[in-house]
Amino acid sequence: MTALLETRDLTRRFGGVTAIDNVNFAVDHKELRCLIGSNGAGKSTFFKMLTAQMPPSTGRIIFDNRDITDLEPSEIARLGIGIKNQVPDVLDGMSVEENIWLAARSRVGREGALSVVEDTLALLDLRVRRKDLVGNLAHGQRQWVEFGMVIALAPRLALLDEPTAGMTAAETIRTAELIAELNKTMAVIVVEHDMQFIRRLNAFVTVFHQGRVLAEGPMHRIMENEEVRNVYLGRDAA
Amino acid sequence: MTPKLSTTEIATLIILALASVAILAVPKFAGLSLQLDLSIIFVYAILALSMGFMWGQVGMLSFGQTVFFGIGGYSYAIFALNTGDTTTAMLLAILLPMLVAALLGYFIIYGGINDIYFAVITMVATIALEKAVRATSDPRIKIGDVRLQGQNGIAALPDLKVPWNPSETLFVTEVYYLIFIAMLLVTAAYALLLRARVGRVLVGIRENEQRIALLGYDPRRYKLLIFVISGGVAGLAGGLYAVWGNFVAPEMMNLNASASVVINVLVGGKASLLGPLVGTGIVQSLTSWLGSAGVGQVNVVLGLILIAAVQVFPQGVVPMVSAICRWGLGHLVRLAQPSRRASATGGKQ
Numbered sequence: 001m002t003a004l005l006e007t008r009d010l011t012r013r014f015g016g017v018t019a020i021d022n023v024n025f026a027v028d029h030k031e032l033r034c035l036i037g038s039n040g041a042g043k044s045t046f047f048k049m050l051t052a053q054m055p056p057s058t059g060r061i062i063f064d065n066r067d068i069t070d071l072e073p074s075e076i077a078r079l080g081i082g083i084k085n086q087v088p089d090v091l092d093g094m095s096v097e098e099n100i101w102l103a104a105r106s107r108v109g110r111e112g113a114l115s116v117v118e119d120t121l122a123l124l125d126l127r128v129r130r131k132d133l134v135g136n137l138a139h140g141q142r143q144w145v146e147f148g149m150v151i152a153l154a155p156r157l158a159l160l161d162e163p164t165a166g167m168t169a170a171e172t173i174r175t176a177e178l179i180a181e182l183n184k185t186m187a188v189i190v191v192e193h194d195m196q197f198i199r200r201l202n203a204f205v206t207v208f209h210q211g212r213v214l215a216e217g218p219m220h221r222i223m224e225n226e227e228v229r230n231v232y233l234g235r236d237a238a
Numbered sequence: 239m240t241p242k243l244s245t246t247e248i249a250t251l252i253i254l255a256l257a258s259v260a261i262l263a264v265p266k267f268a269g270l271s272l273q274l275d276l277s278i279i280f281v282y283a284i285l286a287l288s289m290g291f292m293w294g295q296v297g298m299l300s301f302g303q304t305v306f307f308g309i310g311g312y313s314y315a316i317f318a319l320n321t322g323d324t325t326t327a328m329l330l331a332i333l334l335p336m337l338v339a340a341l342l343g344y345f346i347i348y349g350g351i352n353d354i355y356f357a358v359i360t361m362v363a364t365i366a367l368e369k370a371v372r373a374t375s376d377p378r379i380k381i382g383d384v385r386l387q388g389q390n391g392i393a394a395l396p397d398l399k400v401p402w403n404p405s406e407t408l409f410v411t412e413v414y415y416l417i418f419i420a421m422l423l424v425t426a427a428y429a430l431l432l433r434a435r436v437g438r439v440l441v442g443i444r445e446n447e448q449r450i451a452l453l454g455y456d457p458r459r460y461k462l463l464i465f466v467i468s469g470g471v472a473g474l475a476g477g478l479y480a481v482w483g484n485f486v487a488p489e490m491m492n493l494n495a496s497a498s499v500v501i502n503v504l505v506g507g508k509a510s511l512l513g514p515l516v517g518t519g520i521v522q523s524l525t526s527w528l529g530s531a532g533v534g535q536v537n538v539v540l541g542l543i544l545i546a547a548v549q550v551f552p553q554g555v556v557p558m559v560s561a562i563c564r565w566g567l568g569h570l571v572r573l574a575q576p577s578r579r580a581s582a583t584g585g586k587q
Contacts, residue, residue: 051452077454089452091445094438102442105435106454153453 002065004029004187005050005081005157010059012045012211019045021211022059027157032183034198034219035191037208038231043191044086046208047159051083052076064156077106082155086162086191088142090149092135096126099134099145103152120148123178139166147178157187164197176200247429249560250512254422261418265411273414274482279522280417281479284424286502286514288471291428294508295437296464297444301357302364303499305342306335306469308491310476312371315392315486320382324481325401331477332470339469343462361496368491391487398481408481417478421515424471428511431467440464505547507554516556 003026012020020042027033035043048054050061052073061069068076091099097117104116121127124144129137134145143166150158160179164172176197182188192198198205198219205222207214215225222228243251265273289303310331318327346359375388384392397407398416408416431437439460442450447457480486489495498521506517524543528536551558 053448053452072456073448073451074454074456077452083452089446089449091442091449093445094441098438102438102450102455103453105438149449149453 003027003062004031004064006062007050008060008062010046010049010061011057012042012049012054013057019211020049020056023211023213025206025213027187027189029156029187030183030185031187032179032201032203033187033189034201034203034205035189035208036193036198036205036222037214040210041208042211043208044161047083047085047161047189047191050076050159051081077153077155080156081159082150082153082157083159084143084146084150084161084163086165088139088146090134090142090146092133094134095131096134096137096145096148097121097130100148100152103149107154116152116154120152123151123181124148140168140171143167144171147175151178151182155186157189158182160188160190162191162193164192164194172197173200246510246560249563250429250510253512254425258418258422262415265414270410273410275526277410277414277417277482278479279519280421281475281482282499282502282522283515283518284417284421284475284478285472286499286506286518287421287424287428287511288468288475289499290503290506290508290514290517291511292464292468293503294510294513295432295444296440296461298461298465299353299357299500300360300465300468301500302360302362302496303468303472304491304496305360305364305367306339306472307476307479307495308364308367308371308486308488309335309338310473311480311486311490312392312476313473314477314480315395316381316384318396318480319384319392322396323404324396324399325404328398328474328477328481331480332473335473335476336466336470339466340462343465343469347458347461347465361493364491364496365493368488371488371491389488391485391489393485395480395484395486397484413481417482420474420478424474425511425515432511436460436463501544503554505544505555507551507556507558509553510556510560513554513556517554520555 006026007023010020010023010025011018019040023042023046025046035046037043045054049056052068052071052075056069059069060067063076063079063081066079068079071079091102094102100120101113101117104113104120108116121130124147126141126144126148129141134142137145143163147160147163150160163179164175167175172194179188179190179201190198190201190203202219204217205219206216207222207225207228209231214231215222215228217225261276264276285303285307288306289300292298292300313334314324314327314331317330318324321327342360342363346356351359371386372389374386375390377385377387379386386392397409398413400406400408432441439450439455442453442455443457443460450457450460476486476490479490502518502521503514504517505521506515506519507513521540521544525536525540528539533539547555
């Protein structure tokens with residue numbers, strides 16, 4: 001079986017800086033993958049290119065055997081890539097349920113969308129806040145709303161950029177459970193800094209460093225990798 | 239999602255219903271001159287709504303909405319004078335501006351022009367067309383048999399005829415009713431649009447265009463759609479203007495006209511549909527009152543009043559009044575609470 005998503009020599013330059021440098025990366029159907037790397041390693045830039053929020057300088061992106069490099073963000077979403085951006089990227093002036101409804105309604109009909117909204121609100125425990133404006137919610141809850149939009153979109157590949165940023169310990173555990181739940185029906189790529197969280201997910205890990213893939217492997221192997229420990233994890237991390 | 243009517247929507251409906259009763263009764267009490275004055279306010283209100291909806295709900299500032307107003311007016315004038323068929327002329331007054339909006343909007347929106355550049359380009363469009371029409375005073379410039387007559391405009395336009403009985407024409411009072419009903423229908427259409435999926439996506443675009451795209455909606459399609467619809471509404475206003483005064487002129491599209499649309503919307507408030515209507519009513523009444531009160535420098539005085547208005551209620555008159563009403567109602571409800579509870583239980587028995 002061919003990979004669900006593949007990048008070929010993907011490169012992004014900002015002036016003289018190369019944020020992503022010839023990255024060849026592949027994720028299988030229904031795979032769970034973690035991306036780690038220090039700040040500036042290029043993880044968010046990579047995600048932005050996958051969703052056409054930013055065009056690559058060179059290289060191609062293949063999704064489900066189709067070259068999506070030159071597509072519009074809306075077309076990529078319709079093909080089945082959903083993203084939660086690093087900074088909560090929500091519709092602040094609309095209610096929680098409307099945010100999720102818009103995600104659901106883009107792929108299913110009137111009736112279907114209503115039931116997707118109910119399911120998603122229940123899953124995220126957001127039913128009591130459904131009428132609240134998203135802009136009035138706390139940071140962690142706005143993260144949940146954006147998470148909910150990705151869930152309602154039911155993509156084949158979910159990109160989650162730091163889903164636990166600003167969350168409490170309990171919320172973080174719940175997020176790990178939700179990701180495992182999502183992963184039953186879709187491939188998920190998670191960008192994270194929280195090592196405990198990544199251990200909990202028990203996923204295959206790709207390490208980015210200065211725009212390149214430094215190492216790939218299961219978490220315990222990554223932790224043993226001398227190079228990774230030097231550049232990213234630091235001496236006392238293991 | 240088809241949410242139940244919100245308090246604001248119910249309040250809007252009540253206000254519109256009360257205003258409608260009053261407005262429909264006007265011809266019973268008042269003379270033709272008041273009917274004419276009110277008719278032109280309704281025409282400008284339709285124009286303001288077409289601009290205010292895009293600005294307030296979608297975040298698209300069309301500074302040159304008058305370009306479609308002008309094309310609508312001239313479409314009616316030229317076709318009606320050529321053929322005498324005023325029904326088709328009025329349809330063209332809607333359709334031609336939509337066509338122009340589709341072309342202009344395609345290049346602006348698919349060209350990725352946003353925000354202030356969108357405002358500038360639409361403004362340039364209306365000024366450019368105004369200058370172009372001004373330059374048609376040469377008597378040889380004709381469309382069909384109709385001379386465009388440059389800055390003098392085209393006068394003596396035929397009255398609107400009853401579509402199913404062309405031998406009968408509409409006079410002042412009937413035109414007054416027609417324009418008012420058109421305004422109500424346009425408002426209702428925008429309100430329904432706002433509740434539909436398209437409307438929710440448009441509001442989503444105002445909130446966060448990138449997010450809407452990442453949910454699988456192409457924002458450009460939706461923006462072009464509302465630009466074309468609003469171009470048609472502005473064109474309708476232009477056609478009604480031509481019927482109202484039996485006259486069209488390049489002034490319909492000049493900078494003054496396009497700025498006054500923006501001012502009407504600003505004063506009333508762009509967040510609601512009622513805002514542009516109320517704002518137009520206030521500003522237009524004020525303008526004609528200042529003119530008749532012998533102030534002299536009408537524009538200067540009007541300008542000062544507008545600056546003060548924007549300082550006092552930056553969100554516009556309608557949001558300010560509704561906030562006051564809500565505050566007042568809250569107090570009343572709290573005062574009435576004990577007795578209300580008693581009467582509620584009493585009522586059930």
